[in-house]
Amino acid sequence: QQQVKQSPQSLIVQKGGISIINCAYENTAFDYFPWYQQFPGKGPALLIAIRPDVSEKKEGRFTISFNKSAKQFSLHIMDSQPGDSATYFCAAYNTGNQFYFGTGTSLTVIP
Amino acid sequence: DAGITQSPRHKVTETGTPVTLRCHQTENHRYMYWYRQDPGHGLRLIHYSYGVKDTDKGEVSDGYSVSRSKTEDFLLTLESATSSQTSVYFCAISERQGDTGELFFGEGSRLTVL
Numbered sequence: 001q002q003q004v005k006q007s008p009q010s011l012i013v014q015k016g017g018i019s020i021i022n023c024a025y026e027n028t029a030f031d032y033f034p035w036y037q038q039f040p041g042k043g044p045a046l047l048i049a050i051r052p053d054v055s056e057k058k059e060g061r062f063t064i065s066f067n068k069s070a071k072q073f074s075l076h077i078m079d080s081q082p083g084d085s086a087t088y089f090c091a092a093y094n095t096g097n098q099f100y101f102g103t104g105t106s107l108t109v110i111p
Numbered sequence: 112d113a114g115i116t117q118s119p120r121h122k123v124t125e126t127g128t129p130v131t132l133r134c135h136q137t138e139n140h141r142y143m144y145w146y147r148q149d150p151g152h153g154l155r156l157i158h159y160s161y162g163v164k165d166t167d168k169g170e171v172s173d174g175y176s177v178s179r180s181k182t183e184d185f186l187l188t189l190e191s192a193t194s195s196q197t198s199v200y201f202c203a204i205s206e207r208q209g210d211t212g213e214l215f216f217g218e219g220s221r222l223t224v225l
Contacts, residue, residue, distance in 0.1 A: 006153070036214075043115075043201050043216030044154070089153055098169060099214065101154040 003027060004092050006102025013109050019077040021105045023090035030092035035075050038087045080109045114138050115217035117202050123223045130189040132220050134202030142205045143185040147198040160185055192224045
C-alpha cells in the first residue's frame with residue numbers, strides 16, 4: 001500500500017509557466033515532508049522540505065503548500081525553466097521510523 | 112556532492128546467482144540506507160543501518176540481506192537473484208535520522224536479472 005500518493009505521473013509545462021505536483025498521505029504521524037529532485041542517471045537530491053506546523057515554505061522559485069487538515073501537500077515551481085526538467089519525488093517521514101516516497105512525477109519544461 | 116560511491120554501477124546477472132552491491136562513503140555519516148527505484152513505485156527502503164553491525168529492515172526486505180562491518184561500507188546482498196529484483200538500487204546516507212538529517216543519495220546501481 002502506497003503510504004504517499006503522488007500525482008500527476010508526468011507533467012509538461014511551457015517555459016515560464018507554473019508546475020504543480022500534488023501529494024497526499026493518510027498517516028497523521030508523519031511530521032516531515034521533503035521533496036527530492038532527480039536528474040537522469042543521478043540520485044535524488046533534497047530540494048525543499050516542510051514541517052506540518054507551517055502552511056507554506058518558499059525557497060526561490062520553489063514553494064511547498066501544506067494542508068494539514070486535508071493531509072495534502074504540493075510543490076509549486078514558478079517561472080519553470082528547461083533546467084527544471086527532472087523527476088520529482090515527495091516523501092513523508094515519521095519520527096523514529098523511515099521515509100516513504102511518492103511514485104514520482106516526470107516534469108518536462110518546453111523551451 | 113556527498114562522497115558516496117556505489118559499485119558496480121551496472122550489472123547483468125542470471126536468475127539464481129548471488130549478487131553483492133557495495134556502498135562506500137567518505138562522509139563518516141552514521142546512517143546508511145539501501146533503496147530500490149522502480150517505475151510506479153518510487154523509492155522503497157530495503158534495509159538501513161544506524162551504526163556498525165546495527166541494521167534493520169525496511170518495507171521491501173524479503174530476498175535481501177545487508178552487512179556493515181565498517182562505518183564507511185554498507186553491502187547489499189541478493190543471495191539468489193530473481194527477475195523481480197531487476198531494479199535501480201540507490202544507497203543513501205544521513206548524518207542524523209529523520210527531519211534533522213538530509214538524505215544524500217549515490218548515483219545508483221542498475222541491476223538486470225535475466
